[in-house]
Amino acid sequence: MPTRNNAPDIARSRISALLASVSLLFALLFGAGLASAQDLGTLHPVPLPPLDHPDAPSTPARELFSRKTKPLHAAPRAIGAYNNGCIAGAAELPLNGPGWQVMRVSRNRYWGHPNLVAFVERLGDSAKKAGWNGVRVGDMSQPRGGPMLTGHTSHQIGLDVDIWFTPAPDLTTNSRTRSANLTCRRLWWPKIGAMSTRSCGRTRIPK
Numbered sequence: 001m002p003t004r005n006n007a008p009d010i011a012r013s014r015i016s017a018l019l020a021s022v023s024l025l026f027a028l029l030f031g032a033g034l035a036s037a038q039d040l041g042t043l044h045p046v047p048l049p050p051l052d053h054p055d056a057p058s059t060p061a062r063e064l065f066s067r068k069t070k071p072l073h074a075a076p077r078a079i080g081a082y083n084n085g086c087i088a089g090a091a092e093l094p095l096n097g098p099g100w101q102v103m104r105v106s107r108n109r110y111w112g113h114p115n116l117v118a119f120v121e122r123l124g125d126s127a128k129k130a131g132w133n134g135v136r137v138g139d140m141s142q143p144r145g146g147p148m149l150t151g152h153t154s155h156q157i158g159l160d161v162d163i164w165f166t167p168a169p170d171l172t173t174n175s176r177t178r179s180a181n182l183t184c185r186r187l188w189w190p191k192i193g194a195m196s197t198r199s200c201g202r203t204r205i206p207k
Contacts, residue, residue, distance in 0.1 A: 065146030069108065072144050076114050078157040079145075087145035087158035091117045099124025099134040101168055109139040109148070112158040116140065120161055133169060138162030 048067050051059060065086070076089035090111040095102045100120060102110045112120075120137060127135045141158040142148060154160050 060147075062147040062149050065142055065144055066149045068142065068144045068146075070143050071111060078113055078159055080157055082154040082157060082160060085145060085157040087111075087113060087141060087156075089114075090141065090143055090145065090158050093117050093120055093137065093140060097121060097124055097134070099126075099128045099132075100137050101134060102137050103164065104138065107139065109142055109155070110137065111143045111145075112140040112161065116159055116161060123163070127167065132167035134167070136164040136166065136168050138164055 051063060051067070053059060054064060071090035071092075072088045074088040076087075076091070078087055079085050091114040093100075093102060093110045093112065095105055095110065100123070120140075124134050127133075139152060139155055139162045140160065141155050145156045145158050147153075147156060152160070
């Protein structure tokens with residue numbers, strides 16, 4: 001009676017176990033960060049309490065940067081790296097524009113390098129030309145950049161922006177809707193990509 005070769009089954013089992021381990025590791029490493037970046041805003045933001053020892057070397061940078069409500073008045077400059085830096089002379093993206101609307105405004109993350117703000121405005125214009133009401137804008141940077149209390153590791157130097165992958169249904173969306181989460185739809189990616197390509201300039205952003 002011929003002997004059955006179990007090697008292929010054993011190999012498949014080992015591959016499946018390896019893939020499961022990799023998936024679990026990915027979830028542990030990145031899952032929390034990705035989820036927290038999509039945390040809801042709040043309809044009634046409460047100012048952060050003052051720090052007991054803001055000048056202490058042990059005070060985390062994220063605690064300091066998150067309490068800055070206005071930009072540093074200086075020539076626009078992105079300082080450092082996307083995940084380890086800050087920004088001087090940040091510009092504020094208006095909460096409502098002809099082709100965009102800022103979401104989760106309570107997070108105060110609608111600041112960026114003037115070139116980034118100009119890009120979002122052009123993207124909104126492209127969205128209107130494509131037949132949308134406009135685009136929804138998520139997190140950009142804090143007024144002075146730097147690390148955030150929750151969410152992103154990047155977005156620190158005013159050069160990142162989250163664009164929600166659904167067209168804005170109404171640019172007069174109320175505050176409750178602005179703070180609600182929204183499921184991203186892969187359906188919209190190609191059109192967003194095409195609009196982004198048309199909106200991108202070749203302006204060099206100084207660091």
